[in-house]
Amino acid sequence: MTTDLRRVRAIAFDLDGTLIDSAPDIQHALNAALKKAGLERFDLDLVRSWIGDGPDMLIGRALAHIGLEEADHELRVRLRRWFDVATLAAPLSLGSVYPGIVALVEALRGRLPMVVVTNKPTPLARAVLEAAGLLGFVEAVHGGDMPAQRKPAPDLLLAAAQRLGLHAPELLMVGDSPLDLRAAQAAHCPAALAAWGYGAHAVDASLVSWRLHAPDELLALLSADQKITQD
Structure with a gap:
């Protein structure tokens, strides 16, 4: 498949697993909430496999793993509140920005507007971005504050394009998960896989216009200003 990057006028980045390796902090927040409820805690590899759908789905997966998929609404609300408190208290004390991301956004600043489109709720996403030193690079943060907005729905990408005054095909989605790329497909945005x-x-592979093995590859593609053939 051949796609022309010259159409791109802005970039939408996913957050967790794309800009930031936040899994250790998400694990900490989840386990802190579960501990307060007297429930089992989980190791990093398992929690990492649950990341991408926002904290409510994360909590739901944890509950299902211990046979509490039918847990009542009150417990889920308490766990979510404790998860948020733990996240805001230490947004990025254990995780880190991926190597090459800071250099990428520094190079793109002033060249292309950047936004973050994430299933993490906006207040939590902004706190993590601020702790990472990345918030000042982005024009806006579009978080999954309501279930219907969350990727793979196109809503957040369409809202980001509209806010930037662009058509959706002019907004490049960069993300690491099927949810990111399916949302891009639904919104008619081009997509690059982190x-x-x-x-x-x-x-x-059918969802991928470009496969990036390191952040600097995105800058190289944009700088080439030519048609790129998918590998």
Whole structure:
């Protein structure tokens, strides 16, 4: 498949697993909430496999794993509140920005507008971005504050394009999961796979316009200003 990057006028980045390796912090927040409820805690590899759908789905997966898929609404609300408190208290004390991301956004600043489109709720996403030193690089943060907005729905990408005054095909989605790329497909945005992220192994090749093995590859593609053939 051949796609022309010259149409791109802005970039939408996913957050967890794309800009930031936040799994250790998400694990900490989840386990802190579960501990307060007297429930089992989980190791990092398992929690990492649950990331991508936002904290409510994360909590739901944890509950299902211990046979509490029918847990009542009150417990889910308490766990979510404790998860948020733990996240806001230490947004990025254990995780880190992926190597090459800071250099990428520094190079793109002033060249192309950047936004973050994430299933993490906006207040939590902004706190993580601020702790990472990345918030000042982006024009806006579009978080999954309501279930219907969350990727793979196109809503967040369409809202980002509209806010930037662009048509959706002018907004490049960069993400690491099937949810990111399916949302891009639904919104008619081009998509680049962050192959260093959590969910890249599960992405169908048909959804990928470009496969990035490191952040600097995106800058190289944009700088080439030519048609790129998918590998």
